[in-house]
Amino acid sequence: MSEERTPGFDTLAIHAGAQPDASTGARATPIYQTTSFVFDDVDHAAALFNLETFGNIYTRIMNPTQAVLEERMAALEGGTAALAVASGHAAQAVVLHTLMEPGAEFVAGRQLYGGSINQFGEAFKKFDWHVKWADTTNAESFRAAITPKTKAIFVESVANPGGIITDIEAVAAVAKEAGVPLIVDNTLATPYLLKPKDYGADIIVHSLTKYLGGHGNSIGGMIVDCGTFDWMASGRYPSISAPCESYHGMVLGETFGNFAFAIAARVLGLRDLGPAISPMNAFLILTGIETLPLRMQRHCDNALAVAEWLTSHDKVSWVNYAGLPDNQFYQMARRYCPKGAGGVFTFGLKGGYEAGIALVGKVQLFSHLANIGDTRSLIIHPASTTHRQLADDARARAGAGDDVVRLSVGLEDVGDIIADLDQALEAV
The missing domain is CATH 3.40.640.10 (Type I PLP-dependent aspartate aminotransferase-like (Major domain))
Incomplete structure (x- = not known):
């Protein structure tokens, strides 16, 4: 060069x-x-x-x-x-x-x-x-x-x-x-x-x-x-x-x-x-790292599609993804991350803590584990896992309240990702 x-x-x-x-x-x-x-x-x-x-x-x-x-x-x-x-x-x-x-x-x-x-x-x-x-x-x-x-x-x-x-x-x-x-x-x-x-x-x-x-x-x-x-x-x-x-x-x-x-x-x-x-x-x-640009763009595109779908689900009370126009960090995301808001986001279940535990047990394509950024789609209920060592108020301040579910959206066909969440939510 x-x-x-x-x-x-x-x-x-x-x-x-x-x-x-x-x-x-x-x-x-x-x-x-x-x-x-x-x-x-x-x-x-x-x-x-x-x-x-x-x-x-x-x-x-x-x-x-x-x-x-x-x-x-x-x-x-x-x-x-x-x-x-x-x-x-x-x-x-x-x-x-x-x-x-x-x-x-x-x-x-x-x-x-x-x-x-x-x-x-x-x-x-x-x-x-x-x-x-x-x-x-x-x-x-x-x-x-x-x-x-x-x-x-x-x-x-x-x-x-x-x-x-x-x-x-x-x-x-x-x-x-x-x-x-x-x-x-x-x-x-x-x-x-x-x-x-x-x-x-x-x-x-x-x-x-x-x-x-x-x-x-x-x-x-x-x-x-x-x-x-x-x-x-x-x-x-x-x-x-x-x-x-x-x-x-x-x-x-x-x-x-x-x-x-x-x-x-x-x-x-x-x-x-x-x-x-x-x-x-x-x-x-x-x-x-050699494939990072390709993977990150797909992660962002899939995450946005999943987040949009979740906003209309009757068992979901809120979706927190900065790629959504009504999100409080949408303009910040456009400024700092114009290519996409990333592949990880959280949403809240109307059933609270028990619903979160149930959901992670019903998914089939998603893997329930404590990691993010994998090629595979991952799910976790932070209040019962990654943030459980924190007091209730500390968990809430960290964005890991009882109703919170975190998704790390992978590289699978986005239709399959949504279908898995759909069947798991229906079973909750």
């Missing part, structure tokens, strides 16, 4: 980061199923351990299969560098480990995946990291929650399961005013529908397990450094701006510039916490 032409998204999804294998000519990225890598000599080994040169040491820190995945995701999100880890939860933990100190706070929109609410509100307490909750639909609520201890703001681009389309630009303005980075979980949208960097995000995280892998066969997480935050400006982020004892006093922010956060997350977070992605999972997710 000529130097004058910038590759399109579909091309990057297939080619970014990948070259034919130098030694064998293999066109597909090989699975480098090895724990460690041979050094050229002692000087080469020393240079690698001193961060004086880039290369492979040990698969816990990096691996050639993982490196292709990282380059591809950085290209798709428009970032300067990326880091693949074992899961979406691992990505969040490594990001906060890089930013936080004991006693520090971060502000998060409360409309989040239930596992993230639990991780932020409970598990992180053991590190003496503390979350303050804001309302994702109100950017001013983030400003009100900020204190001198605040180190970051965290939101989901499209909230799971509530379907809220976050006004990223408005929240980014609050983060910039406060001098803290904005972290955006872009799992539900993927960079095909939305690039948070374009609206002010500084760090992007993903559960690769969902749409990016897309086939329900591998777990992984991703951290993308947008290269937009000045880590040296305030001294509030010593992992990046202060001399690092692990590397003989090197200041990572000075040495690595606009990808210093990604380096710090790798050599301080991933190195010491250890949530490494396996080469096999990296390979499977890479393969999934």
Whole structure:
């Protein structure tokens, strides 16, 4: 491709980061199923351990299969560098480990995946990291929650399961005013529908397990450094701006510039916490990303058709899908996700909690499981599963009330998807 032409998204999804294998000519990225890598000599080994040169040491820190995945995701999100880890939860933990100190706070929109609410509100307490909750639909609520201890703001681009389309630009303005980075979980949208960097995000995280892998066969997480935050400006982020004892006093922010956060997350977070992605999972997710544009458009088209059908069903009290013109987030979706509002949405059953439990037991084509973004259509009743660890009021605030059913609409014939829901609803 000529130097004058910038590759399109579909091309990057297939080619970014990948070259034919130098030694064998293999066109597909090989699975480098090895724990460690041979050094050229002692000087080469020393240079690698001193961060004086880039290369492979040990698969816990990096691996050639993982490196292709990282380059591809950085290209798709428009970032300067990326880091693949074992899961979406691992990505969040490594990001906060890089930013936080004991006693520090971060502000998060409360409309989040239930596992993230639990991780932020409970598990992180053991590190003496503390979350303050804001309302994702109100950017001013983030400003009100900020204190001198605040180190970051965290939101989901499209909230799971509530379907809220976050006004990223408005929240980014609050983060910039406060001098803290904005972290955006872009799992539900993927960079095909939305690039948070374009609206002010500084760090992007993903559960690769969902749409990016897309086939329900591998777990992984991703951290993308947008290269937009000045880590040296305030001294509030010593992992990046202060001399690092692990590397003989090197200041990572000075040495690595606009990808210093990604380096710090790798050599301080991933190195010491250890949530490494396996080469096999990296390979499977890479393969999934190659078809991401095609799959995401079909997910969106099918989800819209299913949502429209559900709005007229007599056992359904409401449908919350931002692709519907009467939805409160419709205009936000048109602004941030003009290609489609995604493949996940919720609806309410008139029969409440018991009806939700009954419905998930009656479907045949849909799979009842705790995942989203699969090629297959998936269904879950969050109040009895993914969000059951939360108190009733917390579940309601997260968009997972008793009557809520979440659908992840797959790639099957949309007529078959609707027919399955129809027979299951009639049986409730």
